[in-house]
Each structure stands twice: as structure tokens, then as C-alpha cells.
Amino acid sequence: MTPDEKPGSRASGSSAAGNRIDADRSSSAQRSAGGGGRRAPGAPPQTPNDDNRRQETGRRVWHFVAYIVVALIALYLFQQYLIGPMAAPSNPLEYSEFKAAVTAGQIRKAVIGENQITGTMADPRSTTGGTIDFRTSYQTGGDEDLVATLQAAGVTYSFSKPASPIGGILISLLPFLIIGVVWYFLYRRMARAAGGGVGGIFGVGKSKATKVEPEKVGITFKDVGGADEAIAELREIIQFLETPEQFARLGGRIPKGVLLVGPPGTGKTLLAKATAGEAGVPFFESSGSEFVEMFVGVGAARVRDLFEQARKTAPAIVFIDEIDAIGQSRGAGLGLSGANDEREQTLNQLLAEIDGFSTDASRPVIIMAATNRPEVLDQALLRAGRFDRQVEVGNPDLIGRVQILTIHSKGIKLARDFDLERAARITPGFSGADLANAMNEAALLAARRHAKAVTIKDFEAAMERVVAGLEKKSRVMNDSERRTVAYHESGHALVASLVPHADPVAKISIIPRARGALGYTLQMPTEDRYILTEDELSARIAVMLGGRAAEVTVMGTISTGAGDDIQKATELARRMITEFGMSEKLGSVRYAGQQLRYLGSMVQDNSQLSPRTQEIIDSEVRSLVTKQYERAQALLREHRDALDTLAAELLEHETLDGSAVQAALGRESDGSGADV
Numbered sequence: 001m002t003p004d005e006k007p008g009s010r011a012s013g014s015s016a017a018g019n020r021i022d023a024d025r026s027s028s029a030q031r032s033a034g035g036g037g038r039r040a041p042g043a044p045p046q047t048p049n050d051d052n053r054r055q056e057t058g059r060r061v062w063h064f065v066a067y068i069v070v071a072l073i074a075l076y077l078f079q080q081y082l083i084g085p086m087a088a089p090s091n092p093l094e095y096s097e098f099k100a101a102v103t104a105g106q107i108r109k110a111v112i113g114e115n116q117i118t119g120t121m122a123d124p125r126s127t128t129g130g131t132i133d134f135r136t137s138y139q140t141g142g143d144e145d146l147v148a149t150l151q152a153a154g155v156t157y158s159f160s161k162p163a164s165p166i167g168g169i170l171i172s173l174l175p176f177l178i179i180g181v182v183w184y185f186l187y188r189r190m191a192r193a194a195g196g197g198v199g200g201i202f203g204v205g206k207s208k209a210t211k212v213e214p215e216k217v218g219i220t221f222k223d224v225g226g227a228d229e230a231i232a233e234l235r236e237i238i239q240f241l242e243t244p245e246q247f248a249r250l251g252g253r254i255p256k257g258v259l260l261v262g263p264p265g266t267g268k269t270l271l272a273k274a275t276a277g278e279a280g281v282p283f284f285e286s287s288g289s290e291f292v293e294m295f296v297g298v299g300a301a302r303v304r305d306l307f308e309q310a311r312k313t314a315p316a317i318v319f320i321d322e323i324d325a326i327g328q329s330r331g332a333g334l335g336l337s338g339a340n341d342e343r344e345q346t347l348n349q350l351l352a353e354i355d356g357f358s359t360d361a362s363r364p365v366i367i368m369a370a371t372n373r374p375e376v377l378d379q380a381l382l383r384a385g386r387f388d389r390q391v392e393v394g395n396p397d398l399i400g401r402v403q404i405l406t407i408h409s410k411g412i413k414l415a416r417d418f419d420l421e422r423a424a425r426i427t428p429g430f431s432g433a434d435l436a437n438a439m440n441e442a443a444l445l446a447a448r449r450h451a452k453a454v455t456i457k458d459f460e461a462a463m464e465r466v467v468a469g470l471e472k473k474s475r476v477m478n479d480s481e482r483r484t485v486a487y488h489e490s491g492h493a494l495v496a497s498l499v500p501h502a503d504p505v506a507k508i509s510i511i512p513r514a515r516g517a518l519g520y521t522l523q524m525p526t527e528d529r530y531i532l533t534e535d536e537l538s539a540r541i542a543v544m545l546g547g548r549a550a551e552v553t554v555m556g557t558i559s560t561g562a563g564d565d566i567q568k569a570t571e572l573a574r575r576m577i578t579e580f581g582m583s584e585k586l587g588s589v590r591y592a593g594q595q596l597r598y599l600g601s602m603v604q605d606n607s608q609l610s611p612r613t614q615e616i617i618d619s620e621v622r623s624l625v626t627k628q629y630e631r632a633q634a635l636l637r638e639h640r641d642a643l644d645t646l647a648a649e650l651l652e653h654e655t656l657d658g659s660a661v662q663a664a665l666g667r668e669s670d671g672s673g674a675d676v
Contacts, residue, residue, distance in 0.1 A: 259369050496543045544565045
């Protein structure tokens, strides 16, 4: 919960002061002092893992030989025990049995070969004179009376032609040749798919990075808005790529890595592409999750393949999005990650490849990465000499939002009176992706009503849709529920207008929304805020509880409608006590767990807190929330007439702007919801 959150219903308008991020002095000291991992001047460039690659190639060769041997044994057994018996005639006879059958007149036909006699004979089991095939072994020259015996018995006989020895050799070698050819083509196909034969079967070891040629990048810094400081940092990287000799002339070292950190949707990937587009170099785009598979060693193989491709096309930029998928801290750390052999092996290979990256002045290669979880990254990955630059890309300020809206409004037909600055003012805390989505939604809404151009009203409706969800006018509430919701939202709006330091009310609605809200009160800050005082945070809690206070004041009972308000008020109060030190009993001590800097979620760890301390924290949170709830009740009792008037207006019109709140209080308004 940070002060640059998107506006919305009471909850989204409520945020706590952002934590000031101090520089890690110990890390700075380490960077100043060491610079480990750098190659000594004059030393030959290192080729990482040459021994591992040779061992891997040797294992591949032995696997190939083993596959051939197994295939040959299987072929021999197949021919010996399956093909042979099926091809040979049935009823094998001993030679003595054959001679007795000739004498008995049972042999009908005989074919005399070099070592075997085959033919047909009478079937002793048949009563109809049937015949069967036979075979018997025969030694040439072993029985000189054989032919005379066959003639005397009236047997039809013939001699088979001796087989050619060359043909026999070819026939015996044919299966081996077939196996060899099939395996050769299969192995070549596997080698091509695996990126040179090392990396795994069927290409699982080949990098899945997408190579984008310079002329196809199509994005420059003109397509990026709201990130002037980050662009200034990256322009120096472009100078390294375009004229590296300018820096090498004075002994400067080309940086190896640039890490882009920031909340989701702020344009980190877009900045990386724009850097490649400005520099006019090949761009290899990949994601951290693409290196992780179920097979151990695949991720490391893909890292090797990616870096080999980058070296061949240098100068180039390698971009790994969501690098925290493989770069998480090795070991348990803060409980955010655990041991994982495959991921750690991939990370180790990545570290080795970055250290081995060639920094030749004529062929520079720079690796860029992006993450919104820098606190979970391994320290070995962040040290100087690997990711030398860390560029923070945050949510844009007012000027940045105007720039982004200008970029995303290209191609959209805007009305002549469309005020981009007003659109930027009503979207504090929006990221670049949020602004692009809101502008697109505004165009869609205008198209649905067959308008000729997009107006500021369309944009406001689109912004509300992004924040609160789609209107659900089909959800019908009974009169009692509508009255409760009307007083609930009126309570929020009046308290926001009565307490000092609260953001002015821009809109109130009792139309149900798709995200479960039966109504909402939209507050619009007049300026971007980065530091909030204790009074301002307390006022936000009072506004959150204004709906519950109105229900109790008017109807004397409570409902489930304030569940979300109570949750957010409690969370904000707990942060004030445990993070910001806004408690006299607990002092300026942090009792909260580890917070993910850009994702906003909190990893609770109460193992260091004593039961007594936890009891005091709960007591202080309850006291703070109760105090602001009673404050809201007192204000609404004092202005009961305004509460009734505003609720009646809501029941009649369903949606009101901020001026209606000021009118109910008997004040003049400048149209923005703030009193004059």
C-alpha cells in the first residue's frame, strides 16, 4: 500500500506513506572495495566449462556406441528366434528319418542344396493324402547313393543353385547398414535441435530466446514515456554499443549487465527493446521461466546456448525478463525461496557465462534483465562485475503520465476538447500499462455508443471501469439495500469532505460493479504525494470507516457492506504501528515482516516478537481504528441534514459528482470536488 496507488473506491484511495529506500551501504562498500571476478589485464579470455563440455561430448559418444550395440543384439535375437523359425519349413527331420521316409515312399519332392535338403512329404496324420514341408541337414559327398535312392523311390528331385558369397555378405550386412543410416540421420536431427549436439534430446537444451534483428525491433525511446531518468541511464549503454572505443581509450570497462527493477506494467521490457532499437543491434529476448524444465541440466544447457548465439552476433543485447525465476537467492533466505537443484544449477551457469562474457571493445555484448522482485535475487548475481547497472523504473508522475497518454493516443481519434493533462491528473498511481488499458477502453466505450471521437467523459468512464470494474445495472437491489448503500457511500463522501488532509471527492455511485462493490466513492488527489503524515493517514482511516459510521448513525444497525472498508482500515492502522513507528507505546521500532518492494505484499514473520509485544500491537491498532471510527460518527451526527440530503440525491440519480457533496454541505465548489 503506497501513496502512488491508483484512485478508486475508498479502499483504492487509501494508502500509507511509502517507505524511504536507503542505499545498502554494505553493498556499496563491497563494490568499492573489490570487483571480484574480473579477468586480469593481458590474461587470455576464459572459456567457461570447457572440461564439462568435453565430458558431456564423451558421454554422448559412449551413449551412441551403447545404442548401436543394443540395437545389433536386438536385431540378432529377432532374426534368430522370430524371423528364422517363421521363414524355415516346418517338420525338421533327422537324416536317418529322411532316408527311411524315402524308402517308404513318403517323400514327394526334394531340393538338394549344399548343406540342406528341403521338400514335401506325405502327412502321416492325414487320411486324404495331404503333404507337409520338411527339412534336414545334409553333408555334401557324405552319401554317394542318395541320388540313386531317390531315383529308385520315384522322388522328384532337383539341385539348388549355390548362393553367391558376395550376396550373402551383403544380406548379412544390410540390417547393420539400415540401422546405421537411420541412427545417423536421427542423431543429426537431434544435434541440430539441441544446438550442436550438446544439450539434450529433441532440443530441450536449445535456448528458446527469440532473436530480433535490428531492423525488426521497431521500437525506440520515442515510444517510451514517463521514464526520462531510466532513458538517460540507458543512453550511456547505447554509447557503449555504438562507440565502445571512446570509453576503452581511457581504460573504461564496458558494463556487462543492466538490471531493470520496478513495479509490474512500468515498461521494463519496452525499455529493453527500445535500447536495442536505438543501438541498432540484434536483440535476444527470453524469460527466466524458459530456462527451467523438469530435466536437471536443461536450464544450464539453454543458458550456454543463448550466450553462444549472442557471441556469434555481437555486438548484441541479451534480455532476460522475470530473471527472479532463476535468480532467486540460493538457500532458504527469508523464506521466499528454497533449495532447488535445477534452478541453482541454471543460476550457477548464468553467473559463469556472465563472468566469461567477452568485453572486446569491437564486439561488445550486454545482458539486460528485468524483475519486480529484486529483494529475492541472489547477491552473487547483483554484485559489481555482473549486473553493474541497476535502473529503477517506477510509476510515472504527472508529466510522465501526460507523455504516456500522448503516445498511446496516437491512432485514436480524440475529441478537440480532450484534455490530456486532466486525464493524467485523474489517474495518479497508474502505471504505463494501466494508462494504455484505460485509453483503449475509452476508445471501445466511444465505439459502442457510435461516437465520432473519444471524449474525456469516455476516458473517465474507462478509468472507473479499470479501477472498480464493469457496471452491473442488471443486479437489482431492494429498496432497503439501496437505502443502506446510499447512506453508506454518502458517509464516505461527507467524512472525506469534512476531515482535513483528505483527498477531494470526485464521484459517488450506488450502481453495483463487477468486482463485488455495491457502490463506490471516488477520491481524486490534487497532486502526486510521496510522503504522508500521521494526520493524513489517520484521515484516510476515518474516511474508510465513514460508511459504517453512517449506517449506525441513521439505521442503528450494522451490515456486511463495510467488510472491505474494515479490512483496509485495519491494514493501514497496523502498518502505521508496525512499520512507520506511529505509536507512543512502541516507539520508532519496526515490528512488521519483510515487504516486497514493488509488489506491495508483506511476508509476515512474528517469530521475533514476544507475546507481550504482539498484545500491545493489537491494542494500539484497535485503539487507532476505534478513535477514527468515533471521529467519523461525530462528524456525521453534526452534519446529519447534509447526510440525509446527499443520500436522497443518490437514491434519485444513482451517480453524483463531487460538487453535490459540497452543495449538501452548503459550500461552493470549483467543480473538482474541493471546496472553495
